[in-house]
Amino acid sequence: MKWKNVLRLIGVDIKSGRLIRGQKLRRYRESRVIQYVMYGGSCLLGISLGLFVGTFYGGITDPEMKVALLLGAKSFFIATPTLVLTYSLILTMMRQIQGAGIKASIQPPYWLPITWGEHTLAAILANLIGIQLAALIFIVLAISVVSIFLGIVPLAVLTIFALLAIAFLASATTEIFRVLQVRLTGVVYKTSGKAAIWIRFFGSILLFIAFYVVYFFFTSGANFLAIIETFASGQKTVWFIPYLWLGMALFSFVNSQIVETVAFSLGSVAFLSVLFVVAVKLNNRFGLYEPPAIKISIGTYAPKLSIWRKLGFSLSEAAIMRKDFRAFTRRRELMFFFVLPVVIVIMWIMPLARTPYFQALSTFSVLILLIPGALMALMLGSMIIGQEGPSVWHLYSSPVTAESLVKCKYTFVVILSCAVTLASNAFGILIIHLSLRVIFAALIESIFLIVSLSAVSLRAGIKGASFVEIPRPRMIRPIELIINFIICLILAGVILAPLFPYVGTMFGLLNPQPQFYLYIALAISGVISAIVTYGFYRIALKNAEDFLAEAEI
Amino acid sequence: MVTGFESAVKLMGVAKRYADVVAVDYVDLDVKKGEIFGLLGPNGSGKSTLLKMILGLVKPDSGSVNVLGKKAEEDSVAIKAQAGYVPEVPRLYEFLTGIEYLDFTADLYGVGPAEKKQRINEYLEALELKDREGDMISAYSLGMKQKITLISAFVHRPKLLLLDEPLSGLDPRSARIIKDLLRELASKGITTIMSTHVLEIAQAMCDRIAIMYEGRLLAIGNMENLREKARLPGSNLEEIFLTLTGTGDIRDVVEALME
Numbered sequence: 001m002k003w004k005n006v007l008r009l010i011g012v013d014i015k016s017g018r019l020i021r022g023q024k025l026r027r028y029r030e031s032r033v034i035q036y037v038m039y040g041g042s043c044l045l046g047i048s049l050g051l052f053v054g055t056f057y058g059g060i061t062d063p064e065m066k067v068a069l070l071l072g073a074k075s076f077f078i079a080t081p082t083l084v085l086t087y088s089l090i091l092t093m094m095r096q097i098q099g100a101g102i103k104a105s106i107q108p109p110y111w112l113p114i115t116w117g118e119h120t121l122a123a124i125l126a127n128l129i130g131i132q133l134a135a136l137i138f139i140v141l142a143i144s145v146v147s148i149f150l151g152i153v154p155l156a157v158l159t160i161f162a163l164l165a166i167a168f169l170a171s172a173t174t175e176i177f178r179v180l181q182v183r184l185t186g187v188v189y190k191t192s193g194k195a196a197i198w199i200r201f202f203g204s205i206l207l208f209i210a211f212y213v214v215y216f217f218f219t220s221g222a223n224f225l226a227i228i229e230t231f232a233s234g235q236k237t238v239w240f241i242p243y244l245w246l247g248m249a250l251f252s253f254v255n256s257q258i259v260e261t262v263a264f265s266l267g268s269v270a271f272l273s274v275l276f277v278v279a280v281k282l283n284n285r286f287g288l289y290e291p292p293a294i295k296i297s298i299g300t301y302a303p304k305l306s307i308w309r310k311l312g313f314s315l316s317e318a319a320i321m322r323k324d325f326r327a328f329t330r331r332r333e334l335m336f337f338f339v340l341p342v343v344i345v346i347m348w349i350m351p352l353a354r355t356p357y358f359q360a361l362s363t364f365s366v367l368i369l370l371i372p373g374a375l376m377a378l379m380l381g382s383m384i385i386g387q388e389g390p391s392v393w394h395l396y397s398s399p400v401t402a403e404s405l406v407k408c409k410y411t412f413v414v415i416l417s418c419a420v421t422l423a424s425n426a427f428g429i430l431i432i433h434l435s436l437r438v439i440f441a442a443l444i445e446s447i448f449l450i451v452s453l454s455a456v457s458l459r460a461g462i463k464g465a466s467f468v469e470i471p472r473p474r475m476i477r478p479i480e481l482i483i484n485f486i487i488c489l490i491l492a493g494v495i496l497a498p499l500f501p502y503v504g505t506m507f508g509l510l511n512p513q514p515q516f517y518l519y520i521a522l523a524i525s526g527v528i529s530a531i532v533t534y535g536f537y538r539i540a541l542k543n544a545e546d547f548l549a550e551a552e553i
Numbered sequence: 554m555v556t557g558f559e560s561a562v563k564l565m566g567v568a569k570r571y572a573d574v575v576a577v578d579y580v581d582l583d584v585k586k587g588e589i590f591g592l593l594g595p596n597g598s599g600k601s602t603l604l605k606m607i608l609g610l611v612k613p614d615s616g617s618v619n620v621l622g623k624k625a626e627e628d629s630v631a632i633k634a635q636a637g638y639v640p641e642v643p644r645l646y647e648f649l650t651g652i653e654y655l656d657f658t659a660d661l662y663g664v665g666p667a668e669k670k671q672r673i674n675e676y677l678e679a680l681e682l683k684d685r686e687g688d689m690i691s692a693y694s695l696g697m698k699q700k701i702t703l704i705s706a707f708v709h710r711p712k713l714l715l716l717d718e719p720l721s722g723l724d725p726r727s728a729r730i731i732k733d734l735l736r737e738l739a740s741k742g743i744t745t746i747m748s749t750h751v752l753e754i755a756q757a758m759c760d761r762i763a764i765m766y767e768g769r770l771l772a773i774g775n776m777e778n779l780r781e782k783a784r785l786p787g788s789n790l791e792e793i794f795l796t797l798t799g800t801g802d803i804r805d806v807v808e809a810l811m812e
Contacts, residue, residue: 296653296687301656301686318660323657326648326649391645397633397638399630
């Protein structure tokens with residue numbers, strides 16, 4: 001194995017992550033700041049935490065407390081490999097899922113004198129770069145500094161080795177899954193025919209959701225300590241799982257069981273080697289495999305009158321909306337938009353569900369009815385133009401007017417966001433058991449928010465459209481996205497403001513309002529929403545005229 | 554075949570800069586209706602920018618662009634409606650099938666259902682895409698993508714065709730079909746402006762040829778005019794091109810590489 005080749009391949013991956021394209025497509029700009037700020041921050045945080053815990057330990061005079069803290073630290077050290085394994089598996093797999101939609105994914109450069117072993121090793125290591133590496137740096141430094149104060153340096157050294165090995169183990173597992181998943185996808189495409197497109201759509205969404213459920217389960221605050229305790233005490237009972245052997249080695253070392261320590265360490269090295277060899281073999285066999293084409297339409301072509309045409313849209317407007325609908329059900333990076341509302345609900349519900357205040361807080365959960373639709377409008381509106389990517393030349397070169405472009409894109413965003421809000425309201429009725437009155441008000445307000453925020457975001461989406469697809473589709477310039485987010489937040493507050501007294505009543509903060517107040521508040525809110533929508537729709541039209549006047553291609 | 558003296562495309566003093574790079578340097582050009590006009594030039598000589606300016610995709614810094622009797626800066630939508638465009642690197646909507654893509658582009662140009670069905674089926678048949686039209690474009694080869702792009706440029710029966718490397722990646726049969734089709738269209742008054750690096754194709758197909766270099770028009774005319782300009786009687790387009798663009802040191806370069 002040529003290590004220089006491995007380093008070069010990793011370098012390509014790092015570089016692609018750092019590439020930020022300039023405003024004009026012909027200019028590239030590379031930013032190392034974000035990359036190094038993250039790692040520098042991790043170093044600083046890790047050392048600071050280590051110093052803080054170490055100093056705190058040094059300041060304790062009570063010997064019993066000192067012993068308890070030392071035992072706690074040892075338990076933590078033993079649990080960290082398994083914790084890091086879990087996090088690394090989730091993060092590397094999430095990275096692979098996100099990477100699936102990247103146009104310029106790094107393909108094995110099979111025409112160059114690089115072996116599959118070198119490629120696989122580089123892929124495994126490169127997959128760890130980013131948040132995973134930053135987290136690892138943080139933990140390793142914190143452990144190192146703490147161990148000096150606590151006098152457990154040998155254990156810390158072993159733990160650090162274990163952490164590095166376990167991160168590699170996780171990434172190797174992800175690499176194996178990636179190759180198998182590509183092969184499996186091919187089988188599914190081949191066997192399911194026309195249905196493949198929907199299998200892919202629902203399969204991807206379910207996969208996204210499953211990952212986020214697991215992710216939030218691990219990252220939501222209260223669970224963290226409980227998981228450490230479980231890992232530290234429980235891993236001995238499941239010693240036969242090779243992924244836990246590194247933790248077992250540390251456990252044995254702490255209990256001075258030298259034979260077990262050596263056995264589990266050697267076992268881990270063997271397991272790691274086996275995983276690597278399997279990954280290399282799989283890459284060798286399927287590394288260049290590409291799933292077959294999905295055959296969607298079969299038979300003689302006969303144009304149909306689309307639903308959009310029936311609703312009065314022009315031929316070109318209907319064509320763009322139909323194309324966008326297909327894009328959102330077929331492009332993996334756009335499917336994420338459907339996952340977003342579900343993720344928000346999960347984020348909201350999971351921490352609440354574990355608290356005894358769940359019922360009391362359910363009134364607050366009325367936001368679940370408002371947020372998914374509004375957020376969908378915000379995200380979709382700001383990215384609906386940029387998602388065209390380099391194919392945007394179709395819009396530039398065809399006789400599409402600014403009016404048509406804004407009309408069809410705006411309608412598409414509103415319809416999709418309304419569908420989401422209807423689904424989240426159904427969720428509200430079935431799960432949170434809110435009153436029909438609240439549901440009704442939330443539904444109306446949600447539609448007001450969608451209608452206005454779609455126009456606001458579309459304005460930003462046209463002005464800040466980014467057709468960059470390397471390293472991943474960006475869709476909107478970050479600064480425009482941030483500005484739009486702030487504007488949307490303020491305007492959402494303004495639209496919802498007439499309802500604040502009513503909400504205050506619900507929480508008992510204000511004296512009860514007359515029943516009819518709700519309807520007056522909704523009417524005022526509607527008027528504000530209409531003004532916002534009109535104003536920003538006009539600006540979007542102006543932006544579209546400028547956008548179509550000179551092509552960014 | 555040039556059907557008259559009426560201009561299809563007229564550029565006067567057109568210039569375009571990108572930062573420090575001069576893409577097009579005060580170009581005057583007059584392309585007649587029914588003409589097949591070739592744009593030749595080394596990479597980065599401004600051919601693609603010129604085509605984009607004609608379609609109104611790129612605004613010139615100075616000068617005027619008249620296309621089919623309309624000013625590009627004032628009436629670009631009307632010009633686009635009557636033009637068919639094939640970019641140098643056509644990035645298609647790869648999540649669509651070939652047929653969905655053609656249906657989409659035909660709708661963008663407002664082609665009615667009956668015409669759309671007939672024309673698309675005819676082109677698919679002619680360019681041998683009939684069994685693959687239901688596949689997603691992402692699985693197409695480069696040549697198949699080029700065929701789909703060409704069909705999308707022809708499907709609305711444009712009066713002006715702007716083709717940037719139209720035959721790249723095509724198999725010999727399809728390339729021949731496109732060449733003959735362009736000739737037939739020219740005889741019916743359809744104007745074609747095409748940029749190409751394949752000099753044999755330009756020599757065989759084009760009524761007139763313009764040679765561009767560093768944004769400037771070095772020479773313009775039919776083969777005889779170009780031979781006169783290069784002072785190379787009886788020579789072919791390759792020799793003329795290399796002489797005019799000052800890239801005729803091929804022998805020295807090859808020898809240096811072989812050392």
